[in-house]
Amino acid sequence: MTQQDFSTVLANVNGVRLTTSSAHFNLAGDGLPLLVVENALGSAAIVIQGAHLVSFIPTGGQDLLWLSPNAIFEPTKAVRGGIPLCMPWFGGHPDGLPSHGFARSTDWTLQSARNLADGRTEIVMSLQDTEQTRSLWPHAFKFEFTILVGTVLELSMNTQNLSDTSVPYTYAFHTYFAVSDYTQVAVSGLADLNYIDTIGVERRLVQEGDVVFTGSTDRVYLDVPEVQTIIDGTRTIRISSCAQSAVVWNPGEHAKNIADIGGDAYQHFVCVERGDVFDNALTLAAGASHTATMTLSA
Numbered sequence: 001m002t003q004q005d006f007s008t009v010l011a012n013v014n015g016v017r018l019t020t021s022s023a024h025f026n027l028a029g030d031g032l033p034l035l036v037v038e039n040a041l042g043s044a045a046i047v048i049q050g051a052h053l054v055s056f057i058p059t060g061g062q063d064l065l066w067l068s069p070n071a072i073f074e075p076t077k078a079v080r081g082g083i084p085l086c087m088p089w090f091g092g093h094p095d096g097l098p099s100h101g102f103a104r105s106t107d108w109t110l111q112s113a114r115n116l117a118d119g120r121t122e123i124v125m126s127l128q129d130t131e132q133t134r135s136l137w138p139h140a141f142k143f144e145f146t147i148l149v150g151t152v153l154e155l156s157m158n159t160q161n162l163s164d165t166s167v168p169y170t171y172a173f174h175t176y177f178a179v180s181d182y183t184q185v186a187v188s189g190l191a192d193l194n195y196i197d198t199i200g201v202e203r204r205l206v207q208e209g210d211v212v213f214t215g216s217t218d219r220v221y222l223d224v225p226e227v228q229t230i231i232d233g234t235r236t237i238r239i240s241s242c243a244q245s246a247v248v249w250n251p252g253e254h255a256k257n258i259a260d261i262g263g264d265a266y267q268h269f270v271c272v273e274r275g276d277v278f279d280n281a282l283t284l285a286a287g288a289s290h291t292a293t294m295t296l297s298a
């Protein structure tokens with residue numbers, strides 16, 4: 001659990017408080033430090049571990065993010081739902097290191113917080129290499145994650161390679177979107193694109209029309225346009241990002257075997273994850289940095 005003194009960073013900032021997941025959500029686990037951000041435009045909740053957004057509600061609206069009713073808030077365990085940050089690698093690792101990297105299960109630092117003149121709140125969180133991260137990823141780095149909470153949620157991830165060698169890098173904003181029923185939603189903005197279906201033997205296919213869900217779905221869309229839209233009855237959620245890939249995932253019935261999803265909860269989310277993965281993987285040159293942005297609105 002983080003030892004950081006938050007009071008210094010949060011002094012003179014309105015509408016940002018440090019609490020715990022146990023005090024804010026009635027969910028399982030020992031609990032984790034949680035930052036709650038509230039202003040006239042919207043609210044958000046961010047788990048310090050993983051700089052992990054688990055709620056974003058525009059004022060007068062519904063939460064855009066799904067948080068599992070069976071989520072477990074435990075140190076070093078990624079929380080199921082919200083926006084886990086998968087980095088500095090996405091998916092499995094050839095040497096059996098933790099899937100989706102270490103960022104989502106490591107404590108981040110609250111670097112700064114401020115109220116902007118237009119009513120939004122800016123939170124900046126960061127993660128730098130330590131002996132522990134270097135044992136998993138032998139590079140000096142700084143990840144700086146800027147979160148702007150307003151009527152829309154604006155995210156920006158700056159990844160700096162502070163080492164003197166080039167570094168392979170994949171990442172994703174692994175967003176779980178709250179929907180009424182996953183079989184009733186459509187995701188537009190991916191038609192005619194090449195994708196990799198990763199269920200069973202990997203297959204390379206071309207998307208026809210909107211993406212719909214009829215069961216377990218795990219696909220990597222490549223070279224995607226900036227915007228996708230999740231159409232859920234009369235509600236639409238807009239995802240805009242400079243990232244080149246979009247991973248679309250729902251485990252379907254398999255979720256019954258995933259302890260922190262369980263039951264029928266899987267019917268109420270779809271993941272549309274923007275990042276640079278598979279064929280869109282990046283290499284960061286020595287001393288180089290990369291900025292990934294994503295904006296969510298309903």
Ligand SMILES: O=P(O)(O)OC[C@H]1O[C@H](O)[C@H](O)[C@@H](O)[C@@H]1O
Pocket residue numbers: 099100218219247248249271273
């Ligand atoms: O269970 P996790 O490690 O959080 O991964 C959850 C899912 O993440 C991504 O969507 C991958 O494409 C899936 O293959 C994976 O199952």
